[in-house]
Amino acid sequence: MNSLFKALSHPVRRRIIAMLRKGPLASGDIAAAFDMSWPTITGHLNALKEAGLVSPEREGQSIRYRLEISAVEEALAFLMDLSGTGKTDEEETPT
Amino acid sequence: MNSLFKALSHPVRRRIIAMLRKGPLASGDIAAAFDMSWPTITGHLNALKEAGLVSPEREGQSIRYRLEISAVEEALAFLMDLSGTGKTDEEETPT
DNA sequence: GTTGAATTTAGGAAAATTCCTAATTAGTCT
DNA sequence: AGACTAATTAGGAATTTTCCTAAATTCAAC
Numbered sequence: 001m002n003s004l005f006k007a008l009s010h011p012v013r014r015r016i017i018a019m020l021r022k023g024p025l026a027s028g029d030i031a032a033a034f035d036m037s038w039p040t041i042t043g044h045l046n047a048l049k050e051a052g053l054v055s056p057e058r059e060g061q062s063i064r065y066r067l068e069i070s071a072v073e074e075a076l077a078f079l080m081d082l083s084g085t086g087k088t089d090e091e092e093t094p095t
Numbered sequence: 096m097n098s099l100f101k102a103l104s105h106p107v108r109r110r111i112i113a114m115l116r117k118g119p120l121a122s123g124d125i126a127a128a129f130d131m132s133w134p135t136i137t138g139h140l141n142a143l144k145e146a147g148l149v150s151p152e153r154e155g156q157s158i159r160y161r162l163e164i165s166a167v168e169e170a171l172a173f174l175m176d177l178s179g180t181g182k183t184d185e186e187e188t189p190t
Numbered sequence: 191g192t193t194g195a196a197t198t199t200a201g202g203a204a205a206a207t208t209c210c211t212a213a214t215t216a217g218t219c220t
Numbered sequence: 221a222g223a224c225t226a227a228t229t230a231g232g233a234a235t236t237t238t239c240c241t242a243a244a245t246t247c248a249a250c
Binding site for chain 4 (some may be wrong): 010012036037039040041044045060061
Binding site for chain 2 (some may be wrong): 227228
């Protein structure tokens with residue numbers, strides 16, 4: 001859970017996640033979208049993988065990364081608990 | 096938005112936020128709940144304030160910090176957009 | 191098996207974060 | 221005003237993060 005929010009704390013990693021909404025992308029395609037070296041992007045992908053936010057799978061000779069919605073939902077659950085949006089047991093006191 | 100997720104990335108800061116769910120607390124009371132120096136906690140509170148997650152207000156001779164739900168909801172909105180929970184325009188293609 | 195393309199690992203420099211102690215400020219209360 | 225309390229700022233050491241270049245790995249395809 002710590003690695004999850006840590007992963008979400010970097011703008012490049014959030015942007016990578018946003019890119020993957022539409023479907024899996026190859027490591028190289030992701031790297032090409034940034035003004036950084038490919039190894040740097042690999043590092044970010046590793047952080048995302050460690051957090052459970054993405055998972056790699058081979059596609060031909062490239063490796064595609066897929067967004068793992070369940071991890072996003074885990075973060076969502078934490079925040080909903082904080083905001084009351086997910087209700088813990090409050091709000092059902094009549095008057 | 097960057098400072099928001101950055102603020103959420105530290106376990107102590109998330110725990111502070113969780114403490115504030117029930118209502119505002121004095122800086123000193125928050126500090127007392129941790130095994131760290133008070134100045135360190137002040138630093139974390141500053142990070143949270145910078146992110147808009149908390150706001151200070153004077154109460155007698157102490158200063159109470161209040162959780163700002165709207166900032167939590169901002170993070171929530173970002174994640175919902177990622178997960179589809181908040182839907183962008185998808186899911187309305189019949190069959 | 192060798193070649194070649196895609197990707198990751200290694201090693202290390204620069205910058206940012208975290209946390210401490212000591213000193214200071216801000217405000218309350220007599 | 222003066223003393224006392226609550227909280228913050230300053231300054232700095234240890235650790236972690238970020239990002240680079242160069243080298244190694246992994247497969248697919250011939």
